[in-house]
Amino acid sequence: MKIEINPYPLIHPTTIVVIGTLHDGKSNFTTIGDVAVAGLYPPLIMISLHERHAATKSILQTGKLSLNIPTKDLVDEVDFCGMTSANKVDKAFVFKHYIVDELPIIKNAPISLILEVNQKLQIEKRIIFVCDVVKTMVEESCVKKKVFDFASISPILYGLDNKYYSNISAIGFGYQLGKNIK
Numbered sequence: 001m002k003i004e005i006n007p008y009p010l011i012h013p014t015t016i017v018v019i020g021t022l023h024d025g026k027s028n029f030t031t032i033g034d035v036a037v038a039g040l041y042p043p044l045i046m047i048s049l050h051e052r053h054a055a056t057k058s059i060l061q062t063g064k065l066s067l068n069i070p071t072k073d074l075v076d077e078v079d080f081c082g083m084t085s086a087n088k089v090d091k092a093f094v095f096k097h098y099i100v101d102e103l104p105i106i107k108n109a110p111i112s113l114i115l116e117v118n119q120k121l122q123i124e125k126r127i128i129f130v131c132d133v134v135k136t137m138v139e140e141s142c143v144k145k146k147v148f149d150f151a152s153i154s155p156i157l158y159g160l161d162n163k164y165y166s167n168i169s170a171i172g173f174g175y176q177l178g179k180n181i182k
Helices: 054-062 072-083
Strands: 017-023 026-032 035-039 044-050 064-069 097-100 103-106 111-123 126-138
Touching (some): 017 044, 026 044, 026 103, 044 054, 103 111
Antiparallel strands (some): 017 103, 064 111, 097 103
């Protein structure tokens, strides 16, 4: 039997990503878990940021950002970027990175996307950005038979219990398992 609890977005754990922007001309990294795929055709990503984030200001100015998916070996750096404001601390030193299309890309993140803002919506103090994926860059060693192998990475997942998790294993193929239902 289900019981009702306070309204909460219990679709967690969710993938942790690190947003890359330029803040006052320096690379800035912001950790978020408020991210979702908004479509495949066209490829769209949604992110939600507080209006006071330095990254929000940068995205509003430039209309673009990088989205990096770090692995569990970067969890300390990821957590630091979620705890620290670029309005107070220069975070350019946290990750080894390089610049693509005037955006910082984390060198050791196996997936990096270049996003351009398509639409934005503000709800209270949150700004939701719907972004077009304009470039997808993946670590070559994670591609097998021309397909990205998600099992080859250990992404960081975040639960609403305030814990980080990392575990990916395939359990079947989409649009195939349903054929077992008669």
